[in-house]
Amino acid sequence: MTRDARGWRIALVADSLVNPPRDANLRQPDVLRVLESHAYGVLQLPPAGEHRLLLAVIADQIGEYAHHGYALVAIGILDQPECGLHWRSLAALLRHRGRALPPRHRVRWGVEAELESQRLAAFLADHDLPVEEQRRWRE
Amino acid sequence: MVPHTPCKVALIAHCLLNQNAKVCEGARYPSLVSPVVDALRRRGYDLLQLPCPELAFAGTRRWWAVYEQYDTPAYRAHCRRLAQAIAPRIEHHLRAGAEVILIGLDGSPSTGVRFTSSKPDWGGRPNRPQDDWDIVPGRGVWIEELEAELTRRGLPRIPATGWALDMGRCDEMAASRDLADFLDRREHMTRPVGDEPALP
Numbered sequence: 001m002t003r004d005a006r007g008w009r010i011a012l013v014a015d016s017l018v019n020p021p022r023d024a025n026l027r028q029p030d031v032l033r034v035l036e037s038h039a040y041g042v043l044q045l046p047p048a049g050e051h052r053l054l055l056a057v058i059a060d061q062i063g064e065y066a067h068h069g070y071a072l073v074a075i076g077i078l079d080q081p082e083c084g085l086h087w088r089s090l091a092a093l094l095r096h097r098g099r100a101l102p103p104r105h106r107v108r109w110g111v112e113a114e115l116e117s118q119r120l121a122a123f124l125a126d127h128d129l130p131v132e133e134q135r136r137w138r139e
Numbered sequence: 140m141v142p143h144t145p146c147k148v149a150l151i152a153h154c155l156l157n158q159n160a161k162v163c164e165g166a167r168y169p170s171l172v173s174p175v176v177d178a179l180r181r182r183g184y185d186l187l188q189l190p191c192p193e194l195a196f197a198g199t200r201r202w203w204a205v206y207e208q209y210d211t212p213a214y215r216a217h218c219r220r221l222a223q224a225i226a227p228r229i230e231h232h233l234r235a236g237a238e239v240i241l242i243g244l245d246g247s248p249s250t251g252v253r254f255t256s257s258k259p260d261w262g263g264r265p266n267r268p269q270d271d272w273d274i275v276p277g278r279g280v281w282i283e284e285l286e287a288e289l290t291r292r293g294l295p296r297i298p299a300t301g302w303a304l305d306m307g308r309c310d311e312m313a314a315s316r317d318l319a320d321f322l323d324r325r326e327h328m329t330r331p332v333g334d335e336p337a338l339p
Contacts, residue, residue, distance in 0.1 A: 006159045006166035018156075019185040032176065039169035041157030044188040046228060053224040057190050061160075068199045070159060 007039030008138055009128065010065055012058075012074040014084030015047040017107060028109050029117040031075060038124040040073070045085055055086055059093035062102075069137025071128045072102035075120065077109060103127055148232045149184040151175065152244040153191035155302060160191040162203050167309060174315045175242060175302050182322055184240070187228060190221045192249050192281040202265040205258045205272050206248040209280045218249075218281045222288035233294050238329060242318070243282055245301030251279035252301035274306055298325060 017031040035042060043061065046054055066072055076083025083106050091101050105123040107116055128134065155175050158166040179186060193201060193209075196217050232239050243252035258272040278286070282299075289297065300321040303314045 004161075004164045004166045005169050006161065007169035008159065009170075010157060010159055018188075022183075032171065036170040036173060041159040041170050042188070043157060044186070051224075051228075053220075054190075054228070057195060057221060057224045060195050061191070064194060064198055065159065070199070 007041060008069065008134070009038070009040045009071045009073075009124075010043055011035050011040045011124075012043045012045055012062070012072070012085060012090075012102065014045055014076045014080070016077055016080065016084050017075060018042065018044050026109060027111060027113045029107060029113045029120060031107060031120065034117050034120050034124070035075070038121065040124060048081060048084070051086070052089075055089050056093055059090060059097060059099075062090075062094060063097040063099050066099050066102075069129060069133060073124065073127050074102050074104040076104060076106050078106040079109070146232070146235075147182070147184045147238045148187055148240075149179045150187050150189055150229065150239065150241045150297070151179070152242065152247070152250045152302070153189050153194070154244065154250075154304075155242065156186065156188045157191075159199075160194045162193065162201055165203075165305070167304060172302065172304070174311060175318065178315065178318055178322060179242070182326070187225075187232075189225060189250075189281075189285070192218050192221055195221065204248055205256045205261050206251075206275075206277070206280065207257065207259050208261060209248045214280060215284055218284035219288065221281070222285045225285070226288050226292060229289060229297075230292055230294060238325070239297050240322075240325060241282075241297045241299035243279070243299060243301040244305055245303045246274055246305030246307065247279050247301075249279040249281035250301075251277065251305070252282055252299045254301065254306065255279045256305065 013031065020028050032042065043058065045058065062072060074085050076085040082088060083104065094101060105120060107120060154160040155172045158168045158170060196214060229239065241252065244250040245252060245254045246256055248256050253276065254274050255277045256272050257275045261272065286296065300318065302318060303309050
């Protein structure tokens with residue numbers, strides 16, 4: 001086996017940011033590219049609708065990561081219901097598992113894509129576990 | 140009248156978007172597997188990330204394992220629960236007339252599509268030397284259970300291939316060519332728009 005390359009960072013991402021609308025007139029940042037450049041893996045949330053069992057499965061995974069030294073954030077969309085993140089459902093599911101919601105960033109659509117990419121990059125750069133926790137799990 | 144163009148959806152193994160899900164020492168990328176993601180997005184596929192059955196079952200600090208170790212009633216029941224969680228989304232796309240494909244992880248005991256890992260006598264203390272397992276043709280346990288769930292729902296078999304991440308030594312260039320061949324064949328095989336009715 002080769003040296004493990006994982007980034008120890010995970011972003012919960014709204015479906016519309018993983019699969020953005022194909023509208024040439026809609027200015028939007030390439031969220032996956034920004035996440036990749038900051039070593040974030042993606043945990044894709046489903047689109048709006050009833051996804052009770054799937055959200056429970058996702059909450060189990062969030063709990064597992066949070067318990068073992070991974071930094072978690074959530075990336076949603078301003079002006080979408082619950083930012084496209086099923087925020088209320090996730091809050092209840094995570095509370096049931098003794099976990100809090102991760103820090104959240106809201107991308108704005110329809111503004112300068114490059115500016116939004118920079119806002120997202122600045123948010124991501126600000127988040128990681130305390131150094132002692134990083135050492136405990138990652139070294 | 141502008142013809143309706145069914146969208147294209149790629150079901151992708153969880154770790155192709157999130158390498159943190161890999162077993163210890165198994166992550167080859169910090170974030171996502173960009174050659175796969177780029178190839179699919181370039182061809183207009185929406186991405187639908189499958190759950191990672193191993194992470195949800197045995198956690199982030201699990202040992203490596205082969206097919207036979209995951210071929211247990213408890214793990215299959217777990218995979219069936221995950222399949223029931225994600226199948227409604229897949230069914231929605233298929234019944235809407237979307238072209239749906241599956242990109243798994245060749246060599247994986249769970250997510251293998253063309254190949255899985257095998258060593259019937261593995262067990263006990265995990266101190267086996269490197270590459271001390273066999274790669275054999277066949278599905279992983281998770282893909283078997285996912286396909287069974289889709290069949291139970293009366294859905295057609297989904298065209299599938301695997302990215303060779305768990306084949307021992309991954310040759311990224313060869314894997315990229317292999318994936319491109321699969322996707323190009325799909326494009327040639329896809330009937331003209333509107334020729335194929337949606338599922339009832």
